[in-house]
Every structure is written in C-alpha cells, then in structure tokens.
Amino acid sequence: MSFSFTDPRPDKEPSFTFTGPADVEKQLQAIADMASEILRLVAEVRRQINN
Numbered sequence: 001m002s003f004s005f006t007d008p009r010p011d012k013e014p015s016f017t018f019t020g021p022a023d024v025e026k027q028l029q030a031i032a033d034m035a036s037e038i039l040r041l042v043a044e045v046r047r048q049i050n051n
Helices: 024-050
Strands: 002-006 015-019
Touching: none
Parallel strands: none
Antiparallel strands: 002 015
16 A cells, blocks of 8 residues: 655645555554544543543
C-alpha cells in the first residue's frame, strides 16, 4: 500500500491518495481502532492525574 500527498501547496488543504490492495479498509479500521484505544488510555491517565 502506498500513501501520497497530491498538490501539497501551503495555500490549500492537501488531498490524499491511497493505492494498494483491497484490504485498505481493513488497515484503516485497524488504525481507527488504535486511535480509539489511545484516546481511551489518555482519558484514563488524565482521570488518575486529577484524583
């Protein structure tokens, strides 16, 4: 799988392109799951710090 920026100019939002096998959705879901777990852990640490 590859990932690239298209037309990355400072005056406009970059767009992204993904190319690769059909399992891109599976990989993106894994990334989303990891991000959710990181956010859950950050919230847990914040609760512990505040107590």
